[in-house]
Amino acid sequence: MLIESKWQIAVSEATTIPRSYRIALAKELHQRLGWEMGGNDIPPITSSGIIGVCSTSKEYVTFHPEECYTLYLCGLNEAAAKAIASLELPPTLAFLGGQFHIRDRQDTTTTYEQLYTATVAEEPEPTRHFNLRFLSPTAFSQGKTHLPLPVPTLMFRSWLERWNHFASIYLGGDELIAYLQDAVVIQRHNIQTSRFQLSKGYINGFAGSVTLRTFHRVDPLLANVVHLLIEYGRFAGTGIKTRLGMGKTELMLPEASMEEKTVA
Amino acid sequence: MVATSDKAIPKPNFYDTKRIRLTSPLLHIGSELQSLNPFEYVATSDRVFYPNSEALARALYKRGALPDYIARIEARESIISLLEDVFGDEWQREKDDRGNPLFPKHRICRKWTNNSITDLRPAIRNGMGQLYIPGSSIKGAIRTAIAYYLLKHEDTYRLPEEKRTSHIEQQLRERIGGGSLKKTAKFADDELFMDDIFANFQLSYQGKQAKTKNKPSPNTDFMRAVQVTDSQPIEFTVIKRRDKKIPYNIPAIAEVIVSSRFPNGKAKYRASLYVEIIHNIRTEFSISVDTDMLKWFKHRQGMKLPFQNTQDLLNICQEFAQEQWEAERIYWQNISSNPNAGDRNLDFSLIKERVYQQEACPYSLRLGWGSGLLGTTVGLCLDEELVEKIRDACGIAAPQFEAPKSRRTVVNSKGEIRYVPGWTNLKILE
Numbered sequence: 123m124l125i126e127s128k129w130q131i132a133v134s135e136a137t138t139i140p141r142s143y144r145i146a147l148a149k150e151l152h153q154r155l156g157w158e159m160g161g162n163d164i165p166p167i168t169s170s171g172i173i174g175v176c177s178t179s180k181e182y183v184t185f186h187p188e189e190c191y192t193l194y195l196c197g198l199n200e201a202a203a204k205a206i207a208s209l210e211l212p213p214t215l216a217f218l219g220g221q222f223h224i225r226d227r228q229d230t231t232t233t234y235e236q237l238y239t240a241t242v243a244e245e246p247e248p249t250r251h252f253n254l255r256f257l258s259p260t261a262f263s264q265g266k267t268h269l270p271l272p273v274p275t276l277m278f279r280s281w282l283e284r285w286n287h288f289a290s291i292y293l294g295g296d297e298l299i300a301y302l303q304d305a306v307v308i309q310r311h312n313i314q315t316s317r318f319q320l321s322k323g324y325i326n327g328f329a330g331s332v333t334l335r336t337f338h339r340v341d342p343l344l345a346n347v348v349h350l351l352i353e354y355g356r357f358a359g360t361g362i363k364t365r366l367g368m369g370k371t372e373l374m375l376p377e378a379s380m381e382e383k384t385v386a
Numbered sequence: 387m388v389a390t391s392d393k394a395i396p397k398p399n400f401y402d403t404k405r406i407r408l409t410s411p412l413l414h415i416g417s418e419l420q421s422l423n424p425f426e427y428v429a430t431s432d433r434v435f436y437p438n439s440e441a442l443a444r445a446l447y448k449r450g451a452l453p454d455y456i457a458r459i460e461a462r463e464s465i466i467s468l469l470e471d472v473f474g475d476e477w478q479r480e481k482d483d484r485g486n487p488l489f490p491k492h493r494i495c496r497k498w499t500n501n502s503i504t505d506l507r508p509a510i511r512n513g514m515g516q517l518y519i520p521g522s523s524i525k526g527a528i529r530t531a532i533a534y535y536l537l538k539h540e541d542t543y544r545l546p547e548e549k550r551t552s553h554i555e556q557q558l559r560e561r562i563g564g565g566s567l568k569k570t571a572k573f574a575d576d577e578l579f580m581d582d583i584f585a586n587f588q589l590s591y592q593g594k595q596a597k598t599k600n601k602p603s604p605n606t607d608f609m610r611a612v613q614v615t616d617s618q619p620i621e622f623t624v625i626k627r628r629d630k631k632i633p634y635n636i637p638a639i640a641e642v643i644v645s646s647r648f649p650n651g652k653a654k655y656r657a658s659l660y661v662e663i664i665h666n667i668r669t670e671f672s673i674s675v676d677t678d679m680l681k682w683f684k685h686r687q688g689m690k691l692p693f694q695n696t697q698d699l700l701n702i703c704q705e706f707a708q709e710q711w712e713a714e715r716i717y718w719q720n721i722s723s724n725p726n727a728g729d730r731n732l733d734f735s736l737i738k739e740r741v742y743q744q745e746a747c748p749y750s751l752r753l754g755w756g757s758g759l760l761g762t763t764v765g766l767c768l769d770e771e772l773v774e775k776i777r778d779a780c781g782i783a784a785p786q787f788e789a790p791k792s793r794r795t796v797v798n799s800k801g802e803i804r805y806v807p808g809w810t811n812l813k814i815l816e
Contacts, residue, residue, distance in 0.1 A: 295552070
């Protein structure tokens with residue numbers, strides 16, 4: 123089972139907490155889930171931090187009462203998904219001196235088999251454009267440094283690695299990545315660097331929107347695998363430190379992306 | 387006085403060392419020189435002599451014939467008549483003024499062919515000029531056998547999933563075909579593939595995790611725990627058995643026929659090579675498995691090691707040999723002789739009847755030159771079509787042609803196509 127739980131959050135007054143709050147929040151949520159943090163090489167739980175318009179200074183971040191905020195938690199295996207599904211957050215979540223009022227909750231659930239069946243096994247007409255939004259700082263590990271850029275192969279490698287780890291259907295390895303490398307390009311992007319504050323230091327990531335396109339000449343099977351992995355990215359997150367709040371990825375529906383285009 | 391008591395701590399025996407007898411009808415392990423120039427050997431009607439060039443030059447110099455020798459080399463002419471003029475008919479036995487033979491005994495080969503030798507491929511020799519089989523060649527062949535074995539029994543040994551071929555990749559390969567495969571030819575390369583199977587290990591010793599790089603390296607390769615010595619020098623011997631004298635370790639220069647087949651199964655002649663082979667090999671080497679060191683290795687993805695001792699290694703080799711044997715046997719059964727293949731009579735009946743006559747492979751390992759694509763790769767684990775694509779991408783492209791494309795057979799001294807190189811038998815000596 124796969125789950126993405128989305129909570130609407132609000133603050134009743136301007137609330138300023140340290141910028142490194144995402145780690146404390148992730149710890150708090152893991153504790154409430156009764157889930158040990160850091161036990162697995164590939165974490166089965168991803169979180170997003172609090173997403174929304176806020177003002178930042180060097181050390182602090184301020185949430186405003188007139189804004190709406192969202193918090194995501196995703197579970198990538200049966201146990202984690204069940205724990206998230208049965209998680210009851212209190213009406214007010216207090217941490218690091220801030221009071222966050224938990225409002226609405228929406229759950230999206232599916233299974234690995236369902237995702238695979240719908241996008242690949244039933245051989246649907248391939249979708250070839252994908253509008254992705256990276257809601258929290260996203261980066262990839264590159265040896266001892268981090269790369270804050272949406273390189274398609276790195277994104278696919280990140281999703282594929284998690285898929286292969288958790289799903290019973292093995293999709294492929296280096297060879298598949300090599301095929302994907304020739305199949306997908308970035309058509310458009312609107313990204314900027316975004317800092318993910320750790321307790322000491324920070325990691326530079328990117329956030330914003332990226333449109334990926336699969337070439338028309340690409341084999342439909344490969345195009346469908348692209349679709350599958352991107353759909354999965356919504357649950358798995360992208361790149362490094364997804365359990366702490368990095369790499370929250372959203373796949374926007376074609377209509378939504380059209381709206382965004384009109385506004386822009 | 388040195389007292390020994392029963393309290394003495396016995397030295398732990400961590401090594402499983404076994405002496406192995408290697409026998410083979412015919413083998414060639416190449417040397418660093420792929421082919422010799424005509425003046426690096428002297429071919430008579432029935433022998434090929436490799437001179438001790440220093441002694442030869444010195445002796446010729448003494449007799450004032452060095453300029454003539456140099457002139458012949460420059461003109462790429464045979465030096466036999468010069469040797470006869472200078473040293474007489476017994477030139478083969480001649481020595482220089484220091485007593486060194488010009489043509490050392492262990493550097494004389496029989497000549498199995500009457501054809502003129504072009505591009506002679508010498509066999510590997512040690513520093514003393516003696517023929518031998520390097521331990522590294524044997525270990526390399528064992529390594530391929532292990533890779534094959536792990537792939538074949540991937541579930542038993544929990545081969546990392548990413549080293550298996552997924553259903554999707556398989557389909558994509560079939561549909562996308564050659565062009566794309568060429569770009570990913572590296573995937574087909576041993577190194578990428580072998581590294582992860584052999585060397586993606588963590589090491590722990592006496593309960594402590596050793597510092598290793600987080601990637602495969604020779605330090606974390608479990609074949610570190612296996613040592614294979616070079617073979618004993620391969621020297622001509624005659625062993626008497628039941629009133630019969632059997633000569634062993636006979637070096638010879640033989641014609642190797644490279645052949646393939648037409649679509650209708652008829653043999654097709656491709657080329658002849660002249661190769662120094664060793665006929666009827668009987669030698670020894672040893673394999674040590676450091677059983678203690680093997681325990682240090684813990685695969686990062688939980689793969690299990692497929693062997694614990696020398697016997698396990700030989701069993702793995704045997705299984706790989708059997709699979710190759712079956713594939714080769716089918717190939718040769720489906721070939722029909724071609725008496726008019728150019729100026730060659732390609733009669734493979736002796737190969738069918740004398741080499742591949744039985745179903746069970748009588749050998750343990752295929753080794754050395756001429757083992758072919760199936761012997762040196764894990765090709766037998768893969769789809770035939772895929773092996774073709776790999777051959778086309780990595781080697782000489784031969785579209786629409788089965789892989790491996792050609793086979794090598796060796797012509798004996800009677801001019802019959804009689805041997806297939808590389809089949810060896812390994813027997814543990816007690």
